[in-house]
Amino acid sequence: MSVLWRVEARGSMTGLRPVLAALDAVPEPLALSWSLFEDGSETAGRLDILCETMKAAEAMAKTQGLDAASITVHIAPLPEEDWVALSLKGLPLVRAGRFAVYGAHAAADLAPGCIGLEVEAGPAFGTGHHATTRGCLEAVDVIEREGFTPESVLDLGAGSGLLAIAAARLWPDAQIIATDIDAESVAETLVNAQKNSVGPQIESIEADGYDHPVFDGRRFDLIFANILAGPLITLAQQTAAHLAPGGRLILAGLLDEQAERVSEAYLAAGLSPAATQSLDGWTILVFRA
Numbered sequence: 001m002s003v004l005w006r007v008e009a010r011g012s013m014t015g016l017r018p019v020l021a022a023l024d025a026v027p028e029p030l031a032l033s034w035s036l037f038e039d040g041s042e043t044a045g046r047l048d049i050l051c052e053t054m055k056a057a058e059a060m061a062k063t064q065g066l067d068a069a070s071i072t073v074h075i076a077p078l079p080e081e082d083w084v085a086l087s088l089k090g091l092p093l094v095r096a097g098r099f100a101v102y103g104a105h106a107a108a109d110l111a112p113g114c115i116g117l118e119v120e121a122g123p124a125f126g127t128g129h130h131a132t133t134r135g136c137l138e139a140v141d142v143i144e145r146e147g148f149t150p151e152s153v154l155d156l157g158a159g160s161g162l163l164a165i166a167a168a169r170l171w172p173d174a175q176i177i178a179t180d181i182d183a184e185s186v187a188e189t190l191v192n193a194q195k196n197s198v199g200p201q202i203e204s205i206e207a208d209g210y211d212h213p214v215f216d217g218r219r220f221d222l223i224f225a226n227i228l229a230g231p232l233i234t235l236a237q238q239t240a241a242h243l244a245p246g247g248r249l250i251l252a253g254l255l256d257e258q259a260e261r262v263s264e265a266y267l268a269a270g271l272s273p274a275a276t277q278s279l280d281g282w283t284i285l286v287f288r289a
Contacts, residue, residue, distance in 0.1 A: 004078040005030070005057035007049040011071035015204065017043045017255060017281055019065035026063065038280070050078065068237045096134045097141030099166060115169050119160050121191050132226050132252040135277055135284035138249055139250045140224075142275070143286070144170045148248060150221030151175065156239070157227040159206065159252075161189030168198035174221075177214060179207040204286070210238045219244040224253050229258040233265045240258070240289070242268035248274065248288040259283035 009016065016036060023034055031051045039046040051057040051284065065143045066073055073249040091103040098163060100114040140163070151174055155164035158178035168176055178189045207213055209231070221244050227246075232251055243249055249271060254262050258279055266287050275286035 005051045005054050006059050006072045006076060006078045007047075007051065007060050007066075009047040009049075009061075009066050009071050010039060010069070010074075011045060012114065013043055013281060014046040015065070015068055015070050016047050016082070019047060019063060022064040026060065031060055036131060049142070086258050094134060096137035099137045099141065100135075101137070101162065108240070115166070117162060117165055117169070118160050118195055119165075131279035131282040132284070133162060135279045135282065136224055136226050136250050136252050137166055139275065139277065139284055139286050140166060140170065140222075143222075143248055148222075150222045150247070152244070153177070153216075153222045154220040154224070154242070155179070156209075156223060156225045156235075157181070157231075158189050158204070158224075159185050159226070161185075161192045163226065164189065164202050164204075165193055165196050165198055165223045167224075168193070168201045171278070172198075172201070174201070176202045177205060177220075178202055179205045181206070181208050209235055215242060218242065219247070221247045223247070223249045225249070225253075227263050228254045229254040232262050236265035236269045237264075240266065240271050243287075243289045245289055247289045249289070251285040251287070252282065254283050254285075256281055259285065 013021050015200065020036065021032065030051065032052060033050040034047065037046045038044065050058055051061050054141065061073050061075055069148060093100055098115050099117055100111065101117045101119060103120045104118065122136045150171060153164065153167045153174050153176040155176070155178040158164055158180050164176050164178035179188070180186050183206050186204045186206045190199065193199045193202040194205070205212060219242055223234070223239060223243055225239060230252060239249065251262060263285055271287040271289060274288045
């Protein structure tokens with residue numbers, strides 16, 4: 001088995017978050033993946049970057065922002081571990097409003113009365129552990145409690161399909177479309193929908209933004225878009241055009257410092273702000289058509 005190398009950077013969450021933008025511009029062969037974690041508190045963080053070679057790890061350690069005096073960087077081979085077991089241990093059940101997101105290993109922790117969403121850690125984004133996904137679940141819980149009842153729902157950039165599944169559990173009669181640019185995520189959404197007994201209600205489609213015939217002349221009462229700030233801004237006009245009158249739009253995937261620019265794009269598209277929430281440095285925006 002080949003040995004992987006890890007770049008471990010520790011510092012404040014404020015100092016580490018801007019590095020994520022620099023990592024997005026790094027050529028793909030250099031880094032296999034990267035993850036940002038809280039390191040004992042909400043303000044301290046640890047950024048792990050995995051690389052195939054020591055040379056690649058040394059190059060990644062020079063990423064813009066990691067050279068700050070307040071950040072310590074350590075490079076070392078990744079120890080051999082049962083990473084599946086460790087990953088599962090580190091993914092406990094997550095509560096978000098009335099929802100509880102869990103893997104099969106945590107099914108026994110499911111409390112009576114909550115809405116259980118079973119999603120395993122896998123290749124698609126969306127296990128409920130990230131603040132953006134958790135914030136979307138909390139936002140949709142709130143609008144349902146307020147009496148909002150959509151007939152049609154779009155989960156744009158669905159990843160694991162978790163948000164589409166949550167909508168299906170709240171509104172069994174709604175027609176739901178989940179899209180993603182990645183074919184593996186599209187397949188994962190179908191698997192998770194079946195697992196949560198909402199398979200027939202969710203149509204999973206591979207699409208880049210709104211570039212698919214399914215969107216022709218179609219509007220949705222509720223749209224989730226948990227992607228990234230850049231694409232959110234680019235898609236603002238199209239998203240507004242596909243939101244039905246009186247509909248709700250839940251946006252996520254943007255850092256707190258990006259929220260103003262994203263919000264301005266949707267205000268310019270003619271939507272009205274309905275709610276704003278910040279979780280762990282990430283902002284969730286809710287708009288009304």
